[in-house]
Amino acid sequence: MQKGVPAANNREIERKFxxxxxxxxxxxxxxxxxEQGYLASESAGRQVRLRKKANTPSLTFKVGRGAHRxxxxxxxxxxQFAALWPATARRRLRKVRYEIPWKNLLIExxxxxxxxxGLVVAEVEFPDRVTCRKFEPPSxxxxxxxxxxxxxxxxxxxx
Amino acid sequence: MQKGVPAANNREIERKFxxxxxxxxxxxxxxxxxEQGYLASESAGRQVRLRKKANTPSLTFKVGRGAHRxxxxxxxxxxQFAALWPATARRRLRKVRYEIPWKNLLIExxxxxxxxxGLVVAEVEFPDRVTCRKFEPPSxxxxxxxxxxxxxxxxxxxx
Numbered sequence: 001m002q003k004g005v006p007a008a009n010n011r012e013i014e015r016k017f018x019x020x021x022x023x024x025x026x027x028x029x030x031x032x033x034x035e036q037g038y039l040a041s042e043s044a045g046r047q048v049r050l051r052k053k054a055n056t057p058s059l060t061f062k063v064g065r066g067a068h069r070x071x072x073x074x075x076x077x078x079x080q081f082a083a084l085w086p087a088t089a090r091r092r093l094r095k096v097r098y099e100i101p102w103k104n105l106l107i108e109x110x111x112x113x114x115x116x117x118g119l120v121v122a123e124v125e126f127p128d129r130v131t132c133r134k135f136e137p138p139s140x141x142x143x144x145x146x147x148x149x150x151x152x153x154x155x156x157x158x159x
Numbered sequence: 160m161q162k163g164v165p166a167a168n169n170r171e172i173e174r175k176f177x178x179x180x181x182x183x184x185x186x187x188x189x190x191x192x193x194e195q196g197y198l199a200s201e202s203a204g205r206q207v208r209l210r211k212k213a214n215t216p217s218l219t220f221k222v223g224r225g226a227h228r229x230x231x232x233x234x235x236x237x238x239q240f241a242a243l244w245p246a247t248a249r250r251r252l253r254k255v256r257y258e259i260p261w262k263n264l265l266i267e268x269x270x271x272x273x274x275x276x277g278l279v280v281a282e283v284e285f286p287d288r289v290t291c292r293k294f295e296p297p298s299x300x301x302x303x304x305x306x307x308x309x310x311x312x313x314x315x316x317x318x
Binding site: 010039040041042046047048059061063070072073074075076079080083084086087 | 169198199200201205206207218220222229231232233234235238239242243245246
């Protein structure tokens with residue numbers, strides 16, 4: 001299931017990993033520039049995010065921590081986005097996202113830019129809990145950091 | 160200046176009062192049903208609100224406390240509103256708003272419904288700080304509660 005398209009029940013099931021190395025397949029992979037900022041965030045992972053992915057603006061609500069989260073996303077018009085974006089000042093981050101198809105799943109590799117340059121993480125979204133649990137990471141994956149606050153985007157954006 | 164239409168600099172200047180009694184003019188005043196809920200709220204008054212006012216949906220970002228706050232509002236399509244509204248469950252309130260023109264200003268009287276029934280407050284929005292400071296409340300106004308957390312909508316919605 002592609003990220004950003006919530007399941008019917010608005011749950012996302014996702015794991016996050018550091019990388020030992022970048023995969024061979026990175027050249028030629030689809031990639032996007034993502035710029036995002038946070039309008040508000042609470043503890044317990046409750047947050048409202050603005051994002052521009054390949055120039056397509058959206059607003060996303062998330063709540064929960066760890067592999068299972070509730071997520072609700074709407075597309076915004078450029079005008080709606082422009083009206084809200086200034087409110088995310090000093091709570092933003094930029095990254096390049098590469099999409100790597102992998103065994104019926106999609107691995108998303110995020111290469112952070114700006115003050116987080118050097119950080120690279122991979123996220124995998126799953127259609128259900130069983131697939132999530134049984135996932136065997138490829139050899140180039142490093143330590144799992146699912147749910148670690150230190151690697152959450154909202155935390156990185158607020159640093 | 161009408162509420163919901165932010166000033167060019169996205170500041171709202173507003174004072175809030177309890178009421179000694181309802182004004183004579185209430186009959187015949189314009190009134191709307193307002194239903195609102197909060198996607199997320201931080202301390203320091205940073206919040207993202209969803210609202211339906213007379214069936215027109217909007218999303219509003221606010222930050223700051225007291226009489227001077229930053230506010231950014233966008234209209235939502237019914238579809239955008241419907242996708243986000245479930246996320247405000249258990250963080251909602253309903254009220255009837257009456258609009259009373261008063262000496263070049265607009266007094267908004269909010270009569271709360273549901274579990275806050277019995278609470279009535281008046282808000283006045285000002286075009287500038289001088290008008291705000293010099294405002295002389297009508298005789299039917301009671302104690303000023305500007306910036307009192309207890310009477311903030313986000314607080315009432317979360318109770």
